[in-house]
Amino acid sequence: DIVMTQSPDSxxxxxGERATINCKSSHSVLYNSNNKKYLAWYQQxxxxxxxxxxxxxxxxxxxxxxxxxxxxxxxxxxxxxSSLQAEDVAVYYCQQYYSTPWTFGQGTKVEIK
Amino acid sequence: xxxxQESGPGLVRPSETLSLTCSVSGDSITSYYWxxxxxxxxKGLEWxxxxxxxxxxxYNPSLKSRVTMSVDTSRKQVSLHLTSVTAADxxxxxxxxxxxxxxxxxxxxxxxxxxxxxxx
Numbered sequence: 001d002i003v004m005t006q007s008p009d010s011x012x013x014x015x016g017e018r019a020t021i022n023c024k025s026s027h028s029v030l031y032n033s034n035n036k037k038y039l040a041w042y043q044q045x046x047x048x049x050x051x052x053x054x055x056x057x058x059x060x061x062x063x064x065x066x067x068x069x070x071x072x073x074x075x076x077x078x079x080x081x082s083s084l085q086a087e088d089v090a091v092y093y094c095q096q097y098y099s100t101p102w103t104f105g106q107g108t109k110v111e112i113k
Numbered sequence: 114x115x116x117x118q119e120s121g122p123g124l125v126r127p128s129e130t131l132s133l134t135c136s137v138s139g140d141s142i143t144s145y146y147w148x149x150x151x152x153x154x155x156k157g158l159e160w161x162x163x164x165x166x167x168x169x170x171x172y173n174p175s176l177k178s179r180v181t182m183s184v185d186t187s188r189k190q191v192s193l194h195l196t197s198v199t200a201a202d203x204x205x206x207x208x209x210x211x212x213x214x215x216x217x218x219x220x221x222x223x224x225x226x227x228x229x230x231x232x233x
Contacts, residue, residue, distance in 0.1 A: 040219035049223040101173040
């Protein structure tokens with residue numbers, strides 16, 4: 001199984017400041033034949049299902065605010081919230097869909113400082 | 114836009130079988146791969162497996178011996194059966210859709226989830 005490890009487990013950021021979440025995979029999730037990174041980011045607010053934010057490591061799902069961005073290489077990825085808003089308080093998960101069993105990171109809780 | 118709604122018993126006895134249904138609306142049930150994902154209270158997400166309308170499936174090896182999924186195209190429903198449950202199976206169970214073009218994609222639509230407690 002590909003193990004996904006996120007850091008930090010939690011972070012508190014002031015409104016309007018940048019939040020950065022890291023995700024490391026135990027195996028590259030870059031598929032060389034199509035140069036795609038099989039990495040997604042989800043946001044889960046309290047009592048709600050996860051919501052897809054980013055796929056292919058850096059493609060923003062339509063309707064997701066552009067303050068959310070994703071980047072990374074084959075094993076190291078980052079989700080950045082450029083200017084934290086109150087509605088961004090949530091747990092964020094990375095997920096690899098490179099190979100089954102598809103696996104998630106343990107989650108990063110983002111709060112307002 | 115696809116909408117998913119999970120349903121089933123909220124309480125299951127230990128050693129019995131957990132059975133859930135995901136009702137699909139808004140698009141064809143034959144167009145996508147249907148997944149079950151669970152989340153124990155206060156914990157992270159675990160992919161259980163997927164099923165396609167042809168019966169093609171892929172289950173997480175950690176649960177494979179106890180899991181069966183199926184698709185009823187006439188009712189537009191996807192089912193999950195998990196046998197011999199224990200307290201460790203207590204979780205919110207989500208149904209989620211995955212597209213496939215040249216390869217699998219991310220989980221882009223999720224149901225609201227249904228809480229299942231395993232207890233006597």
